[in-house]
Amino acid sequence: MDVLVIGAAGLDVKGRVTGPLQMGTSNPGRIRRSPGGVARNIAENLARLGVEVTFISAVGEDWTGHHILQQTQQAGVDVRHVLVRPDLHTGTYLALQDQERQLIVGLDDMAGLEAITPRYLNDRRRLFRDARMVVVDANLSPATLQTVFRLADQYGRPVCADPTSTVLAARLRPFLDQLHLATPNLEEAGALLGEMGAGSAPISMARRLVAEGGDLAVVTLAEEGLCYATAEESGHLPAITAPIVDRTGVGDALTAAVIFGLLEGLPPSEAVRLGLSAAALTLQCQETVCPGLSLERLYGQLVV
Numbered sequence: 001m002d003v004l005v006i007g008a009a010g011l012d013v014k015g016r017v018t019g020p021l022q023m024g025t026s027n028p029g030r031i032r033r034s035p036g037g038v039a040r041n042i043a044e045n046l047a048r049l050g051v052e053v054t055f056i057s058a059v060g061e062d063w064t065g066h067h068i069l070q071q072t073q074q075a076g077v078d079v080r081h082v083l084v085r086p087d088l089h090t091g092t093y094l095a096l097q098d099q100e101r102q103l104i105v106g107l108d109d110m111a112g113l114e115a116i117t118p119r120y121l122n123d124r125r126r127l128f129r130d131a132r133m134v135v136v137d138a139n140l141s142p143a144t145l146q147t148v149f150r151l152a153d154q155y156g157r158p159v160c161a162d163p164t165s166t167v168l169a170a171r172l173r174p175f176l177d178q179l180h181l182a183t184p185n186l187e188e189a190g191a192l193l194g195e196m197g198a199g200s201a202p203i204s205m206a207r208r209l210v211a212e213g214g215d216l217a218v219v220t221l222a223e224e225g226l227c228y229a230t231a232e233e234s235g236h237l238p239a240i241t242a243p244i245v246d247r248t249g250v251g252d253a254l255t256a257a258v259i260f261g262l263l264e265g266l267p268p269s270e271a272v273r274l275g276l277s278a279a280a281l282t283l284q285c286q287e288t289v290c291p292g293l294s295l296e297r298l299y300g301q302l303v304v
Contacts, residue, residue, distance in 0.1 A: 001052050001053075001130050001132070003043075003053050004130075004131035004135070005040075005056070006039060006056040006057070006137075007135075007136055007139050008091055009037035009068055009069075010092050011035065011064050011090065012033065013032075013093070014032050014033075014097065014246065015030070015031045015095065015096050016101060017097070021104070032286060034287045035067070035289070036288045039055070039162075040072060041249050041253070041256075041288055042137075042255055042256045043055045043077045044076075048294065049260045051260060052078075054077075054078040055072065055082060056121070058114075060089050064090040064092075075289070089109070089112050091110040092109045093108050094108075097247075101244055101245075110139045116144055121148065121151060128151040129155045133157060134152045134157050135161070137161070138164040138165070145172070146174075159178060159179060160180055160183075160255070161183075163188040164188075165188065166188050169192050173191075173194060176192065181216045181262065182216075184218075185221070186202055186205070189202070190205070202221055203219075210230060215230060216230050221239075223239055225238040226275070226276065228268060230268050240279070241280075244283050245285060245286055249287075249289055253278040253290065258271045260274060277301040277302050278301075281293055281297060
């Protein structure tokens with residue numbers, strides 16, 4: 001196994017208004033559904049790039065849960081260790097977007113993931129032993145995250161983390177010195193550094209995340225690209241211009257492609273370029289994970 005991914009799986013419900021938003025009343029719009037969850041999205045993107053992925057999450061024993069697992073398995077992800085229980089509520093992410101496809105507000109219901117306890121992971125410790133790398137999102141409880149980092153350290157496995165949201169990012173702060181890779185946006189980077197609302201320059205924040213002990217920090221900046229830093233280098237890369245169909249899942253695709261690059265032994269500056277390529281491809285898809293993602297398309301999107 002190449003990568004063990006642990007975190008949220010759920011259904012993405014995305015609504016976009018087709019006219020000026022009128023608060024307090026019903027608005028004409030378009031609504032789409034697709035499998036989602038930050039960790040699940042990363043796992044599927046990795047599988048579509050040819051990476052051998054095992055996924056740990058929790059879903060309900062309902063149509064939604066089975067649909068999500070079926071779609072994820074068909075993409076090439078090993079879902080045998082996803083917990084399925086009748087008393088669990090399958091996670092849901094609800095997003096409301098404006099006419100320009102910018103997020104107005106998002107609601108994240110991933111309470112069922114609390115069923116992934118430290119004991120659940122300890123009982124599957126061999127998965128940590130067998131993986132080359134571990135990936136988590138911040139939907140996991142603090143106690144479960146602590147177990148992830150303990151087991152990864154025990155077996156000498158690097159951990160990559162997607163902070164998920166500004167609210168949840170602080171859960172990763174105690175583990176900054178154990179992170180091989182962190183991929184926050186600007187607000188999440190502030191939360192990781194304990195500076196909610198701070199106005200530091202993005203490249204400065206990336207460098208400070210590395211100074212806290214991380215190996216590679218990538219601060220994503222939407223249309224402005226990203227800033228990245230390691231102990232040896234740092235820089236800013238512009239986004240790849242692409243038509244925008246849907247923004248959901250773009251950051252997850254970027255994270256997955258950077259991880260792919262690191263697994264392939266690429267230098268960080270090249271790995272983050274692959275991330276920008278995956279982000280541009282995903283922007284052009286209605287689905288949260290681009291079903292046409294492939295190595296050929298990933299490299300074909302790169303600007304030389």
